[in-house]
Amino acid sequence: MGTALGMFAGAFDGQIFFLAILTTVAFQITSNFANDYGDGVKGTDGDDRIGPSRALQAGILSKKSLRKGIILASIISFILVLLLLYVAFGKENMVYFIVFTMLGILSVWAALKYTMGDTPYGYMGLGDLSVFLFFGLLGVLGSLFLYTKTFTWPEVLPAITIGLLCVGVLNLNNLRDVVSDKKHGKNTLVVRMGFENGKKYHVALILLSFLAILVYAFIENVPLWNNWYLLAFLPIFAHLVKVIRTTEPVKLDGELKKLALSIFLLSLLFLIAVNNFL
Template sequence: MSKTKAWLNAARLRTLPLSLSGIIVGTALAGFYGYINYVIFVLALMTTIGFQVTSNFANDYGDGVKGTDNEDRIGPKRALQSGLLTREELKFGIVLSIIINVLLVLVLVFVAFGIQNYGYIILFLVLGAASIWAAIKYTVGTSAYGYRGLGDLFVFLFFGLLGVLGCMFLYTKFITADSLLPAITIGLLSVGVLNLNNLRDSLSDKKVGKNTLVVQMGFQNGKRYHYTLLLLAFITMGGFIFLNFVNWTSTIPLLGFVPIFVHMRKVSVTQDHILLDPELKKLALSTFLLAVLFYFSFNIFS
């Protein structure tokens, strides 16, 4: 495999639609309240992609160094695990992606707030630094929070609340109470993708001491937790639609839950861990579809 393909492998491009979902929903909320800025939209997308790539590089490195990615692992082979990239190369990739992220955050906040809003600039620089920290510390280091069952909380906060509401604030400079609902929806579905990953890897994770929530609660309870996440996501999105109902087009986002509920049925009847792997892509793409439908419903058709 060429180095280019090796880096693309480490970047895990299939994870990008999920990370973009929060930006799309945040942009949709801003548009719903009358704020549109395509420069902010493009910069926010690029910044989110940068954070996700950094997270994927760091995850590959952290799990590879700790031995979590080994012959027992069910999912796709990782770059460090399979020898496609060395530790030094991955470290370089992490550092380079962090530098790019910092530059993107700086450009984004100055475009969004100008040079006069120092408070907002400082706040979002701190949030950007926190996002980079969270991307790295998921698996890297002795205190990696992903090994202590805290991954779900951080994904909910950064993919859901911060991703959606932070993006909306870049446009509007305010947040409304009901905008919390779609932010919670995206957060819950993002946690669902992580939980599905942890369900798939629960046997190998337990062997190496990666104490995800699924390892702590067990496989069957992990599946019940999964159903709860998806149902709560449906309820919160339904709540936003109810509060902001105009006509039938307001209900369009609910179509995004059709493949999600089909996915939930598949998980319920699946006992073989390896058969859960294709479901990650389905749930991530379904979340992306939901985000796109939300944008069209509350911007194009509203």
């Protein structure tokens, strides 16, 4: 989405795009390793876990091996951050380089502290805010800034859309795991508000994400015939109906992939449509 906005603004760099993709993947791997370790050590990933088994839970990796993996993934992530920022900003924009380096360090820290340590913020109901900030605002606007060295306020709206949809993926995960999370003291927002209110919260996330992208199209005067990227919301709304009708948390497991792939589809269609690639 950040690249699409950058192209719309007339700025694109293949090296930045390639390194940004690699950095994003490295952050995700680091986060997954850390979540696997944190939940495994705390016993949250027990035999009652719903969804794919995890490495520590299944005994595929030892705690020591997983810790080494976390360290290695963190180092790789940080190296990629430095390479990306050097290509994007060079020596002439050292202030930007320093600021984004600090944001990169903060991103790695956020990935590690979600479930690891004595006070993981994911166990205090703060995961939703973190996902919105890092996967939405920072992810989209940060990527855009790498290309353009600036951003406008209307461009915050697509970032809000992606952020809210990503929070939706996390909320689905928390809806699915509400029973085991409550049992193991993982006080997600769903655990705090209850399963039914968690579904209402999910509806609000999806509808607000749709509203944000609609307002962006209106403000930017995107021609009506170029708004067909909104078709990506059809499977999202179908998913929403499924969530509303579901009464057993375990039956939500298959919905995570549907929403995640729909977010990718929305971003891809947005890139094609807004930049008149057809």
